[in-house]
Amino acid sequence: MPGLNMADIEKMSARDAFGSALVAAGEKNPNLVLLGADAIGSTRAAAFADRFPERTFNFGIAEQEMVSAAAGFALCGKVPIATAYGFLISLRACEQVRDDICYQNLNVKLMSTHAGLSMAAGGTTHHSTEDVAIMRSFANMTIVAPSDALETVKAVQAVIDYNGPVYLRMGRGSLESVYSSEFVFEVGKSIQLRDGGDVTLIAYGIMVAEALKAAESLALEGIEARVINMHTIKPLDEAAVLKAANDTGCIVTAEEHNIIGGLGEAVAGCTSAAVPVPVLRVGINDIFCGIGPEDGLRAKLGLTAADITAAAKKAVALKR
Amino acid sequence: MEKLNAEELGCKANEIRLDAMVMGKQAGGGHLGGGLSSMDIMTALYFNVMNIDPAKPDMPDRDRFILSAGHKAVGYVPVLAEAGFFSKDLLSTFNKLDSPFGMHPDMHKIPGCEASTGSLGHGLPIGVGMALALRMDKNPARIFVLLGDGETHEGTVWEAAMGAAQHKLDNLTAIIDYNKCSMDGPIDEVVSLEPINDKWASFGWNVIRVDGHNMSELLDAFAKAAGQKGPTVIIADTLKAKGMPFAEGDYLWHYGCPSDEQIEETRIYLEEK
Known part of the structure; x- marks a missing residue:
């Protein structure tokens, strides 16, 4: 650059x-x-x-x-x-x-x-x-x-x-660093940031950093999470999604967006047609969000690493 | 293209009016009211005013025409065919499955069409972008945007009117087909545009008012617009469904399907002119 x-x-x-x-x-x-x-x-x-x-x-x-x-x-x-x-x-x-x-x-x-x-x-x-x-x-x-x-x-x-x-x-303010070294960015090709076999966390934007934190806390409890940065939401990297479904048997999506129409539905639509596994969606639950500081709003609305962690445990429990 | 004179343009416009009616009949109906009220304007542009070559539709310095009132495609498509962008044989497919054209024009399917339009209020701001881009490249092309009168109810028309004046777009000419009718009735009873000249002038536009069915006045207006500083609007007083003797001025002919008898009646009426 x-x-x-x-x-x-x-x-x-x-x-x-x-x-x-x-x-x-x-x-x-x-x-x-x-x-x-x-x-x-x-x-x-x-x-x-x-x-x-x-x-x-x-x-x-x-x-x-x-x-x-x-x-x-x-x-x-x-x-x-x-x-x-x-x-x-x-x-x-x-x-x-x-x-x-x-x-x-x-x-x-x-x-x-x-x-x-x-x-x-x-x-x-x-x-x-x-x-x-x-x-x-x-x-x-x-x-x-x-x-x-x-x-x-x-x-x-x-x-x-x-x-x-x-x-x-793009967001407004400072974002936590997700990348610490060089990487290749290609439109339509997601980036796996961490591997794991028990559950896959798929996120974009500000929620990628939260997903990485969730993966760390899940690891402390013996649950190994794969983390995928789905930086291109459309066209969806279906190959990565289906591989995650096959490899880990359940998926949690996380996005700072209404759960209606977002990444979660895209991922669920992809898996349900080919590798039907539990897909739990972390996002805004179809409400208007009101006023507050960013962190406070996100915590109130369930958009933190802890919320992703809880969803991941549920997803693992739902696996057959 | 060879330029037609005012008298020849009048004859040409009436020939194309009949093409549009036949096409509208074959399609089961069309927006003939606006397609015919704007026919003289489009004919003047395509057969005299604009620098175009139907054999080279991508010519970089061609003048651009945007049919912002996309529903007038029933008039526009036969103009493009007559100009030679594609065969007139295709007109019978209008509105049919897999046809290149129908109620609103698609630029990817119609040779010579510069922008896909239909929903109102999009053409003028697209024209603003074109005018800015062409001016950056010192391209001499002019941009002509045809608006319906009712279309100017849309707020985006006025956003673009402000923008065009701010950017002093000498190369942009808007034409308003002022047939005084919108879909629900006479426009003064729906939402009046008056005082229309003053509105555009107050937005920083040069305003030229013409009889939209008088070819000499139209040609003079386009020539005058070319020499103006800043954007120019030509407000053309027209009659809805101009040329169909049973329908002229009738807002109910915004959309309709003429009978064979009505087409014949129009043919005789126009031949007498």
């Missing part, structure tokens, strides 16, 4: 890593253009805007126009990166994403920040807890959600190099 080294990236929040990765990508590809909706600063895309002002377009608080205009840029040979908070891209501009980006199957990168509950005190209007469900239901769409700053840098470059519509889902 030109101009970026691992030590620097590890100290960054995912958003800052995002900004740095955008600049690096912009140096490589002169057709890259950045579109914002009066949040270029808070999404940290400003680093690109500062470096390439002639390739930056601010649409004001008009996310629907921005997404349609991104289609127009792509139709004229540019690679547009449209940035906004997750709920605004997935909900406010939902139909523009479906009709203008996915139906026309254009090479547009929708890069969302403030995923899940990361706008915690912003409350329900600012939470993005349905976006994966919405984006999964659109044909032609690819969904990627990195788990830490280093993976964010790699994911940004990978989705820019990938041809077709992509929804990149």
